[in-house]
Structure formats: C-alpha cells, structure tokens
Amino acid sequence: MTNKTRENKSVKITFRISQADFAPYEKLISESNLKTSEVMREVFLAKSDKAVLPKKQSVDSKRLVFLANKASNNLNQIAHKFNLAHNKGKVTERTYTSLLNSIINIENVFIEASKKC
Incomplete structure (x- = not known):
C-alpha cells in the first residue's frame, strides 16, 4: 500500500x-x-x-440578462400596441416608422451588450 x-x-x-x-x-x-x-x-x-468547468455567470451578467428580459418584454408590448394603432389608422406612417427604428436600435444595443457578457 x-x-x-x-x-x-x-x-x-x-x-x-x-x-x-x-x-x-x-x-x-x-x-x-x-x-x-x-x-x-x-x-x-x-x-x-x-476537468473543463463551465464559466460561472457574473452577478453583473445575470443582472443584465434580467433587465434585458424585462425591457424586451415591455418593448414587445409597446410595439404590439403601436402596430395595432397603426393598422387602425390612428398613427401616421412617419411616427410608426420612427418608433419602429427606435425599437430596432434598442434591439441592436441589447445584442451588442449581450456579446460583452
């Protein structure tokens, strides 16, 4: 032994x-x-x-995912309601396009932020 x-x-x-x-x-x-x-x-x-261990998600990263989830849910609700208003003719094409572009820009910011995590 x-x-x-x-x-x-x-x-x-x-x-x-x-x-x-x-x-x-x-x-x-x-x-x-x-x-x-x-x-x-x-x-x-x-x-x-x-052993190859998975990288533990940082507190900042978890918080970012949480906030992104909440924000994306709210943005989706806004976009849905705005789209309904646009289809009913209550919103001008210019305002609709402007909001849609803003939502796309916010989406791009989220994508870039998530790549850094």
Missing part, C-alpha cells in the same frame, strides 16, 4: 451519474477487484485537473 491509500479520508463526496455514464467504469470496477469507491476515487483524482 502506498502512503496515499493509508491517508485518512475525511472528506465525503457524493454525486449521481446516469447508467450510460457509469457503464465504462462498471467494467473497470469488475475487472479490478477493487471497491467502486476506490476506482471512482482514482478516476476522479486522475481527471480532476483536466
């Missing part, structure tokens, strides 16, 4: 994986004559430094 296996293992890690994800390790466990925990510990420790 190496010094590593004699070391007191006081940290317990528990997680679940699908049967499909476990299948390659199942054969390895049965052929190794080791306990499942021993094999999984070695696999975990061997690959832990090679």
